[in-house]
Amino acid sequence: MKRAEHIRNIAIVAHIDHGKTTLIDSIFRAAQVFRGNARVEERVMDNDDLEREKGITIRAKHCTVEWKGYKINIIDTPGHADFFGEVERILSTVDSVLLLVDAGEGPMPQTRYVLSHALGIGLKPIVYINKVDRKEADPLAALNATFDLFLELGATDEQADFPVLYGSGLSGWAVSDLKDIKGGESRGMDALFECIVKHVAPPLADEESPFLMQVSTLAWNEYIGRMGCGKIIQGRIRRGDEFVRISTAWEDKNDKDNQNYVVTDREPSRTVQIFVTHGLERVEVDQAGAGDIVWISGPKEIGIGDTLASPDLDSFPLPPLDIEEPTVSMFFLVNNGPFAGQEGRPITLRQLKARLERELHTNVALRMEDLGRSDGVKVSGRGELQLAILIEEMRREGMEFCVSKPEVITEEHDGALYEPMEDLVIDIPEEYQGVVYEKLSRRRARVRGMESLRTGLTRLLFTVPTRGLIGYRGEFMTDTRGLGIMSSRFSGYAPWVGDIAPRSRGSLVSLDTGEATSYQLENLQERGTLFVSPMDRIYAGMIVGENSRPGDMPCNPTKKKQATNHRASTKEFTVKLDVPRRMSLEKAIEWIADDELVEVTPKSIRLRKSILDDNERRKARRISA
Numbered sequence: 001m002k003r004a005e006h007i008r009n010i011a012i013v014a015h016i017d018h019g020k021t022t023l024i025d026s027i028f029r030a031a032q033v034f035r036g037n038a039r040v041e042e043r044v045m046d047n048d049d050l051e052r053e054k055g056i057t058i059r060a061k062h063c064t065v066e067w068k069g070y071k072i073n074i075i076d077t078p079g080h081a082d083f084f085g086e087v088e089r090i091l092s093t094v095d096s097v098l099l100l101v102d103a104g105e106g107p108m109p110q111t112r113y114v115l116s117h118a119l120g121i122g123l124k125p126i127v128y129i130n131k132v133d134r135k136e137a138d139p140l141a142a143l144n145a146t147f148d149l150f151l152e153l154g155a156t157d158e159q160a161d162f163p164v165l166y167g168s169g170l171s172g173w174a175v176s177d178l179k180d181i182k183g184g185e186s187r188g189m190d191a192l193f194e195c196i197v198k199h200v201a202p203p204l205a206d207e208e209s210p211f212l213m214q215v216s217t218l219a220w221n222e223y224i225g226r227m228g229c230g231k232i233i234q235g236r237i238r239r240g241d242e243f244v245r246i247s248t249a250w251e252d253k254n255d256k257d258n259q260n261y262v263v264t265d266r267e268p269s270r271t272v273q274i275f276v277t278h279g280l281e282r283v284e285v286d287q288a289g290a291g292d293i294v295w296i297s298g299p300k301e302i303g304i305g306d307t308l309a310s311p312d313l314d315s316f317p318l319p320p321l322d323i324e325e326p327t328v329s330m331f332f333l334v335n336n337g338p339f340a341g342q343e344g345r346p347i348t349l350r351q352l353k354a355r356l357e358r359e360l361h362t363n364v365a366l367r368m369e370d371l372g373r374s375d376g377v378k379v380s381g382r383g384e385l386q387l388a389i390l391i392e393e394m395r396r397e398g399m400e401f402c403v404s405k406p407e408v409i410t411e412e413h414d415g416a417l418y419e420p421m422e423d424l425v426i427d428i429p430e431e432y433q434g435v436v437y438e439k440l441s442r443r444r445a446r447v448r449g450m451e452s453l454r455t456g457l458t459r460l461l462f463t464v465p466t467r468g469l470i471g472y473r474g475e476f477m478t479d480t481r482g483l484g485i486m487s488s489r490f491s492g493y494a495p496w497v498g499d500i501a502p503r504s505r506g507s508l509v510s511l512d513t514g515e516a517t518s519y520q521l522e523n524l525q526e527r528g529t530l531f532v533s534p535m536d537r538i539y540a541g542m543i544v545g546e547n548s549r550p551g552d553m554p555c556n557p558t559k560k561k562q563a564t565n566h567r568a569s570t571k572e573f574t575v576k577l578d579v580p581r582r583m584s585l586e587k588a589i590e591w592i593a594d595d596e597l598v599e600v601t602p603k604s605i606r607l608r609k610s611i612l613d614d615n616e617r618r619k620a621r622r623i624s625a
Contacts, residue, residue: 006069006070007292010098011098019102028279063076064277089216089217092230099126103137108425130169203290213294214308218303220358228296235310240271248262328470329409334346343601352401469488509544513558520560542607583607588607
């Protein structure tokens with residue numbers, strides 16, 4: 001069958017922080033995507049403020065470069081486990097993957113996950129050993145570990161005979177032979193482009209057949225609604241052409257191997273707009289053909305996995321694409337605190353639902369449930385990070401609201417309770433093994449293995465329930481003095497492993513409203529760790545610190561020292577206060593207990609009790625007991 005010889009479609013996949021986005025910067029420079037005098041920021045594909053601040057890719061990005069007459073479509077994919085459902089769907093639109101492996105760390109948990117899926121759908125990866133110019137790099141050891149991983153995942157002989165490149169995405173070079181590095185010839189990206197052109201199969205280009213494509217990602221525009229993105233499998237599509245949108249679903253979600261699926265919706269439609277990418281820009285075109293990755297608008301409703309087909313193919317829909325099921329949920333609530341509306345835009349339940357519904361237009365991994373509460377809704381996602389990013393985006397839009405502690409979503413099979421589990425990998429200095437083992441054993445983790453790394457660190461492998469990781473990341477960083485590296489991925493559901501002890505320390509809860517005083521905070525810091533400073537505004541029911549003992553301790557941080565005839569005028573200057581612990585959004589969500597909330601405003605992150613009044617909290621405790 002004829003192929004589009006001038007087109008190559010490839011996705012870059014890797015474990016988080018192995019250098020995908022930085023490598024694309026170098027690809028752009030080598031392909032001269034920008035003018036010579038153009039000012040281009042680093043990690044140009046991470047064009048969202050949150051992505052730049054966190055140093056991670058949150059959403060897949062499409063770009064196109066041209067090299068010696070070839071059009072290379074590249075997709076930069078997220079590396080964090082919470083977004084791997086999107087990576088899986090992206091792989092259905094490309095013809096190969098460029099697998100990045102850190103020359104110092106070797107394959108990591110997410111490397112295994114994305115590689116397993118790529119091999120499973122028959123793709124033949126190209127391996128790029130990155131960061132070979134660092135002093136801790138051992139490219140041959142990283143390559144051997146990668147080859148072992150290919151065999152372990154059941155790669156075919158053809159897949160295991162993968163081409164290899166060595167280089168530095170940051171410095172912008174790639175070579176196909178390690179000898180070239182030592183010989184000083186390691187400059188430029190031509191070796192990478194040549195490898196892609198040689199080893200990535202050009203897409204099928206049967207432009208004479210009826211139009212057919214499948215939607216793998218979504219975008220939203222306030223004026224034209226949803227747009228679906230995917231690779232045109234065959235045929236051509238022109239602006240104004242008629243086609244049919246067909247939605248499908250598996251007959252049995254637990255038996256997808258039989259490929260039995262049914263049509264759930266069918267909608268005649270017409271193409272309104274067609275977009276392709278040139279460099280980083282999405283450009284409108286009049287038509288596109290087989291092999292092109294395009295964005296199409298037109299249907300009123302469009303979803304992941306929908307088949308867009310010529311009316312002649314209306315009875316041949318493609319099988320559905322899997323959408324990852326959420327494993328963690330939390331409540332998004334209207335802010336009913338006394339400071340509501342003072343630092344941002346207070347929102348009603350209707351406005352909260354409208355904002356979340358807008359998010360659901362493009363983020364198919366999220367779910368929203370209206371459980372009949374008058375103050376909020378339940379939102380579910382793949383992990384804590386995915387939900388925290390949504391919260392931060394809403395906060396930056398000026399909204400005020402509250403969120404509850406995350407909880408895992410359980411399932412029931414044959415009368416038994418099942419819960420989500422994670423494969424956890426920890427790299428730490430040897431002296432911190434004891435405390436990590438101790439803390440994780442309390443969280444029902446099971447040891448799978450241990451190995452020594454070339455970097456002098458020890459790698460610990462665990463299986464742990466998802467709920468056991470909620471609130472652990474900050475504790476882990478404290479226990480390892482910031483020297484530990486922790487990563488995990490969802491591995492499936494398993495029988496409930498038993499109860500996990502809650503947070504061992506209680507909260508310091510304010511009984512009054514006002515401004516915190518240095519006089520009272522000096523006394524309180526002897527009882528725990530403070531979250532506030534003098535002159536901070538406090539309200540009754542707000543959490544001002546962590547108690548040094550189990551259980552909550554009511555307090556009054558606004559109390560002032562009574563003046564006397566013997567009081568020295570400089571007395572207040574002698575107060576010595578420790579630096580308060582300031583909670584980021586992620587740390588706050590991890591830290592709170594079941595009866596506590598995080599109050600989110602554009603200016604502040606506050607911790608509070610769900611029931612603000614102390615007497616009402618006592619009544620609620622008596623009733624629940």
